[in-house]
Amino acid sequence: MQPTSFKDTSLVRAPAHPLALSVNGAAVSVTVDVRTLLVQLLRDELRLTGTHVGCDTSQCGACTVLVDGAAVKACAVLAVQVEGREVRTIEGVATAETLHPMQEAFREHHGLQCGFCTPGMILAAMDMVRRHGPVLDEATVRADLEGNLCRCTGYHNIVKAIIAGARAMGAGPAVGLD
Amino acid sequence: MFAFTYHRPDTLTQAVGLLRGREEAKPLAGGQTLIATLKQRLAAPSDLVDLGALPALRAIARVDGRLVIGAMARHADVEASPLVRESLPALAALAGLIGDPAVRNRGTLGGSIANNDPSADYPAGCLALDATIVTDRREIAAADFFIGLFETALEPDEIIIQVAFPLGGEGTYEKFRNPASRYAMAGVFIWRGQALPGEGPVRVAVTGAGQGGVFRWSEAEAALAAHFSPTALAGLVLSGDEMIEDIHGSGAYRAHLVGAMARRAVARMTQAGA
Ligand SMILES: Cc1cc2nc3c(=O)[nH]c(=O)nc-3n(C[C@H](O)[C@H](O)[C@H](O)COP(=O)(O)OP(=O)(O)OC[C@H]3O[C@@H](n4cnc5c(N)ncnc54)[C@H](O)[C@@H]3O)c2cc1C
Ligand code: FES
Ligand code: FES
Numbered sequence: 001m002q003p004t005s006f007k008d009t010s011l012v013r014a015p016a017h018p019l020a021l022s023v024n025g026a027a028v029s030v031t032v033d034v035r036t037l038l039v040q041l042l043r044d045e046l047r048l049t050g051t052h053v054g055c056d057t058s059q060c061g062a063c064t065v066l067v068d069g070a071a072v073k074a075c076a077v078l079a080v081q082v083e084g085r086e087v088r089t090i091e092g093v094a095t096a097e098t099l100h101p102m103q104e105a106f107r108e109h110h111g112l113q114c115g116f117c118t119p120g121m122i123l124a125a126m127d128m129v130r131r132h133g134p135v136l137d138e139a140t141v142r143a144d145l146e147g148n149l150c151r152c153t154g155y156h157n158i159v160k161a162i163i164a165g166a167r168a169m170g171a172g173p174a175v176g177l178d
Numbered sequence: 179m180f181a182f183t184y185h186r187p188d189t190l191t192q193a194v195g196l197l198r199g200r201e202e203a204k205p206l207a208g209g210q211t212l213i214a215t216l217k218q219r220l221a222a223p224s225d226l227v228d229l230g231a232l233p234a235l236r237a238i239a240r241v242d243g244r245l246v247i248g249a250m251a252r253h254a255d256v257e258a259s260p261l262v263r264e265s266l267p268a269l270a271a272l273a274g275l276i277g278d279p280a281v282r283n284r285g286t287l288g289g290s291i292a293n294n295d296p297s298a299d300y301p302a303g304c305l306a307l308d309a310t311i312v313t314d315r316r317e318i319a320a321a322d323f324f325i326g327l328f329e330t331a332l333e334p335d336e337i338i339i340q341v342a343f344p345l346g347g348e349g350t351y352e353k354f355r356n357p358a359s360r361y362a363m364a365g366v367f368i369w370r371g372q373a374l375p376g377e378g379p380v381r382v383a384v385t386g387a388g389q390g391g392v393f394r395w396s397e398a399e400a401a402l403a404a405h406f407s408p409t410a411l412a413g414l415v416l417s418g419d420e421m422i423e424d425i426h427g428s429g430a431y432r433a434h435l436v437g438a439m440a441r442r443a444v445a446r447m448t449q450a451g452a
Binding site for chain 1: 179181182183184186206209210213214216217226228230254258277278279280281283284360
């Protein structure tokens with residue numbers, strides 16, 4: 001079974017390209033067809049299937065990952081464009097024992113139902129903290145969720161979770177939610 | 179995606195050389211438009227020349243009374259740059275209205291204006307601010323750069339290096355977003371500053387609405403030059419026949435939106451000055 005539906009059917013193979021990058025803190029060296037999208041590299045080659053594909057057209061944000069800390073849509077980035085960069089996916093945010101404060105806040109505030117959008121939401125939320133700091137207001141969070149669609153939970157609890165998770169991130173990794 | 183050869187030059191000279199020799203080669207900037215186009219097989223470049231390893235193209239600086247922004251400056255860079263926020267706050271605000279945060283983390287100024295989408299935001303900023311587009315071979319005034327739908331004065335192998343914005347005036351950008359795509363249904367950039375030769379002191383650039391892409395609304399400029407107030411624009415409407423008509427709205431609706439955005443922009447500027 002094909003792991004994803006968007007494997008290219010073109011008969012012409014583009015040249016293979018050697019690629020070195022860091023994924024969730026580990027050095028990765030692979031050879032890819034230059035047409036490989038970052039999301040295909042993560043899911044199909046590296047088997048990191050927590051990064052989802054909802055639309056494959058840059059709209060939904062289910063494929064959001066961090067590149068050097070900044071949120072990007074991995075369905076709209078070629079793998080070769082992240083040569084030498086640090087990629088972080090949802091598999092790389094928790095430690096073996098403890099959820100990341102943003103994940104914990106989503107759990108605590110019921111910020112997910114089916115969970116399909118959640119990896120993208122969490123990484124987009126971490127990008128909000130990078131840009132605005134740990135104190136987020138509701139209007140900022142709602143505006144910054146422009147590119148992340150949730151089709152089942154509704155945004156209300158997601159917004160609450162992000163505000164709480166951001167504050168917890170500001171309080172340091174050892175401190176949980178109040 | 180059709181097959182292509184990928185290049186990642188680390189000097190501008192190399193990048194220019196790679197494009198010059200290859201007729202079907204294209205620069206790759208943030209990829210937020212180009213990669214979607216490739217995925218849909220709407221383009222089949224022989225070569226992609228990735229400008230992502232040229233950090234000099236991402237710089238933002240003030241040079242001789244102008245704000246100079248590198249072609250590879252991302253929308254998020256322009257939105258957050260203290261220099262842009264201080265010297266051209268309306269342009270920083272415009273950048274912050276493009277797409278969503280992830281798109282702004284990748285998309286670039288050069289890619290946006292080279293693409294010249296009729297609903298893109300930067301073309302309105304460039305035209306209203308009388309920006310100069312600097313390429314690997316020449317300087318092009320914004321008025322001569324944006325030619326039509328997805329069409330610019332660029333040669334196929336020409337690279338935008340930076341865009342220079344003159345300073346000394348004040349402006350505002352008002353955008354009515356398409357609720358689904360977030361592109362402009364109508365975007366109006368109003369600038370009041372030094373008059374260009376043979377012109378008045380106000381420039382009004384409109385994006386998202388015109389069938390031929392970004393344009394200047396000269397009637398509004400004349401009315402505002404005479405009396406800079408939202409009431410000066412009362413009753414002034416563009417012809418719906420020349421506006422984009424699609425599933426999102428009729429030409430007449432877009433013409434109405436342009437007027438509304440223009441009055442809102444002037445209101446904001448006069449309130450800020452009061
Ligand atoms: C979901 C979504 C929402 C968006 N919303 C908006 C919006 O609200 N407003 C808006 O204005 N835009 C919007 N965009 C478009 C976005 O701003 C793109 O980033 C932009 O149009 C293209 O910039 P890029 O850097 O990604 O260029 P690319 O996609 O890499 O390139 C676009 C074109 O420009 C050429 N090019 C790139 N750089 C140069 C250069 N330096 N010299 C010469 N040619 C060059 C390329 O060859 C290509 O033909 C949106 C995009 C998405 C995916
Ligand atoms: S799968 Fe990338 S944005 Fe939807
Ligand atoms: S939790 Fe189901 S789509 Fe968001």
